[in-house]
Amino acid sequence: MREMRKAQRQKDEVWASGVFDKAPYVTVSMVRPDGTPYGLPLSLVRSGGRTFYFHCADEGEKIDCMRSNPIVSLSAVSRCTPKYEEEKNNFTEYYDSAVAIGRAEIVTDDAEKIAALRLLCERFLPKYMEHFDEAVNRSLGRTTVVRIDLLEPPVGKSKP
Numbered sequence: 001m002r003e004m005r006k007a008q009r010q011k012d013e014v015w016a017s018g019v020f021d022k023a024p025y026v027t028v029s030m031v032r033p034d035g036t037p038y039g040l041p042l043s044l045v046r047s048g049g050r051t052f053y054f055h056c057a058d059e060g061e062k063i064d065c066m067r068s069n070p071i072v073s074l075s076a077v078s079r080c081t082p083k084y085e086e087e088k089n090n091f092t093e094y095y096d097s098a099v100a101i102g103r104a105e106i107v108t109d110d111a112e113k114i115a116a117l118r119l120l121c122e123r124f125l126p127k128y129m130e131h132f133d134e135a136v137n138r139s140l141g142r143t144t145v146v147r148i149d150l151l152e153p154p155v156g157k158s159k160p
Helices: 013-022 061-068 110-124 126-142
Strands: 026-031 037-042 045-047 051-056 071-085 090-106 144-150 155-159
Touching: 013 045, 013 071, 013 090, 013 155, 026 061, 037 061, 045 110, 051 110, 061 090, 061 144, 071 144, 110 126, 110 144
Parallel strands: none
Antiparallel strands: 026 037, 026 071, 045 051, 051 144, 071 090, 090 144, 090 155
């Protein structure tokens, strides 16, 4: 990871991981087979230290991109507060953000897929976990789960 221009705002891996955990969406950026960029906000969940999961359909642009080039970039913002500072006659923004680089891979093991889907449901819809087993039994065969393993520690940035 490149050195940050304002190094005093840089945060460590633990802090950056917290940003990813709090952000409702993480932008996953990848490269299309023709070399053009492709990025979209996805609902990710982190498992352990440096592994993320999301689910999607078994075909489409994300899958095409990952098959062509599995290296992805993750970026997230968990806090964003624009502010006009009257005493300084200054417009600014206070934020917490994180970035990371990883390798995306389609999960083929059913036990890992179920565990990842459980983590996603526990994060985003914890009140409905009593329906999880029925839903996963019904849709596991047509649900694609993607694992992203980070290739280096995530980096955070904050303007408090």
